[in-house]
Amino acid sequence: MKKSSILVILLLFLVCAIFAQDLTYPKEVITKLTSKGFKGRGYVGKGDHIAAEYLRNEMEKTGVKPVGKDYYQKFNVSVNTFPGTMKVKINGESLVPGVDYLAEAGSPGVSGTFEIVQITRKDLGNRRILRSVLEKAKDAFLLVDNTDKTGESADQSKQLQEMVEAIKFSTEIDVRGVIVYSSDKLTWDAAPSLNPRPVLLVKKTLDLSKTTIIDIKIENEFIRKYETQNVVGMIEGSVKKDSFLVVTAHYDHLGMMGKDVFFPGANDNASGVAMMLTLAKYYSTNKPRYTMLFIALGAEELGILGAQAFVTHPPVELKKMCFLINLDLAGTGDEGIKVVNGSVYQEKFDLLSRLNKENNLLPKVDIRGAACISDHCLFYQKGVPCFYIYTLGGIAAYHDLDDKAETLPLTAFDNYSKLLIKFFDSF
Ligand SMILES: [Zn+2]
Structure with missing residues (x-):
């Protein structure tokens, strides 16, 4: 190696060391x-x-x-x-916590097998459909299909999202639990209080035409x-x-x-x-x-x-x-x-x-x-x-x-x- 190239390498090394x-x-x-x-x-x-x-x-x-x-x-x-068991099976298939689903941070515990009743995001805006679905979901988990947001204006989008939140948290609604089915990234939180019902955010791809049963055990400690x-x-x-x-x-x-x-x-x-x-x-x-x-x-x-x-x-x-x-x-x-x-x-x-x-x-x-x-x-x-x-x-x-x-x-x-x-x- 030429002396000059050694010098260049040394210089480069020095520059890297300074800026590293x-x-x-x-x-x-x-x-x-x-x-x-x-x-x-x-x-x-x-x-x-x-x-x-x-x-x-x-x-x-x-x-x-x-x-x-x-x-x-x-x-x-x-x-x-949530110090204990987190088990969720939908239609017999296990979901991985953190990857396929999250339990809303304020969710109470729940254990048992429940029917799943579905409603689409769009139908949340239809009082008649919503009322009849809620009636059916009294002892069931209500699955809100939140995947399809096409054709919504900004105003509609805001209103429908407020409806989704109400289904999750309102004390006026009487369902055993809620599943929000969405393709959005799963983002968790921490909660200083307890929600009225268990809520799951599910991202795993489901065949909704066959989605009827949830097997769930979630242990919380408030x-x-x-x-x-x-x-x-x-x-x-x-x-x-x-x-x-x-x-x-x-x-x-x-x-x-x-x-x-x-x-x-x-x-x-x-x-x-x-x-x-x-x-x-x-x-x-x-x-x-x-x-x-x-x-x-x-x-x-x-x-x-x-x-x-x-x-x-x-x-x-x-x-x-x-x-x-x-x-x-x-x-x-x-x-x-x-x-x-x-x-x-x-x-x-x-x-x-x-x-x-x-x-x-x-x-x-x-x-x-x-x-x-x-x-x-x-x-x-x-x-x-x-x-x-x-x-x-x-x-x-x-x-x-x-x-x-x-x-x-x-x-x-x-x-x-x-x-x-x-x-x-x-x-
Ligand atoms: Zn922070």
């Missing part, structure tokens, strides 16, 4: 949080406690000090769980008072000890549906927690001017309940929070980031955008107005200036079994963390 992301730590955090032992960070088998303990230990190792005596801020929630927690730590500032820059990320996810199926929640929100810990690691060796507060929030999926607990009994004064960034869905970034509250705090948004351009970090920093869709909202309502940032592009997995560590690209993770550091350091 060191994702060892965030990957380790995400792999851990999404592993089977963490049970989807929900309430079956105390997955939330397992995750909280891991985060407390990570904070401790990193040199993040507790706020309060042991990092934990405890609070109670109500939650519906827990009225379950103690969960936020995990709160800080790194003291060198100058403004009594003013806080805050990072929040919810660590809870949807937990388990039965004994075998757990929802890993890699992008939602092991990724945001990994970003928070990455920032904590950075500030443990690069002392911040302001005190950095790191809040791993619980029970977001149940209705931002960890954030509610925090702002109701804040362990530090909310008015001392100079700015808060809530991190959720931090695992892609192929198309940049979206900044909720960007137009509310326009000056700060412009700063973030400028820092991004100057340092050539992310493909786009996109603006959005206020939106009460995650934990930041409750801080915002209490007057804490804040952004909620999520990454754009990449995978579409969300609240399903595909949201896993192996396929989470972390495309822009490193540059995203650099941008956040530059932003916080500008205070």
Whole structure:
């Protein structure tokens, strides 16, 4: 090899080394949080406690000090769980939980063999047909064939979808259970309350002309008072000890549906927690001017309940929070980031955008107005200036079994963390 080509190779190697992301730590955090032992960070088998303990230990190792005596801020929630059997057979054929079907998060348990009575989505709009079908389905499972949406105007579509929701949840309707048969992606949720009847979302292809019988056993446990927690730590500032820059990320996810199926929640929100810990690691060796507060929030999926607990009994004064960034869905970034509250705090948004351009970090920093869709909202309502940032592009997995560590690209993770550091350091 010529000397010059060796030089070129060396140079290339150097360039790669400079631009390569060191994702060892965030990957380790995400792999851990999404592993089977963490049970989807929900309430079956105390997955939330397992995750909280891991985060407390990570904070401790990193040199993040507790706020309060042991990092934990405890609070109670109500939650519906599925700790036991999940068996569904339609016409004698078994359905795979999580893949072929989901039980609506608020479903009560049910056991037995039931007749299936069918109605099409279109017929939901016909009172006469609906009444007679409901009459027949009193002791049966009502299957709503939600597959055919052709020819619907936007208005009709909205009305029919409202009808589907009413069939699922209304207390005025008397059927034993509901099956919503659809080709849509299965998307799960978490529920703090119990629905009036079991509801299944079924995606497996069925021959509806022969679909008449369901064999079902679903065991639920509704827990009225379950103690969960936020995990709160800080790194003291060198100058403004009594003013806080805050990072929040919810660590809870949807937990388990039965004994075998757990929802890993890699992008939602092991990724945001990994970003928070990455920032904590950075500030443990690069002392911040302001005190950095790191809040791993619980029970977001149940209705931002960890954030509610925090702002109701804040362990530090909310008015001392100079700015808060809530991190959720931090695992892609192929198309940049979206900044909720960007137009509310326009000056700060412009700063973030400028820092991004100057340092050539992310493909786009996109603006959005206020939106009460995650934990930041409750801080915002209490007057804490804040952004909620999520990454754009990449995978579409969300609240399903595909949201896993192996396929989470972390495309822009490193540059995203650099941008956040530059932003916080500008205070
Ligand atoms: Zn989330």
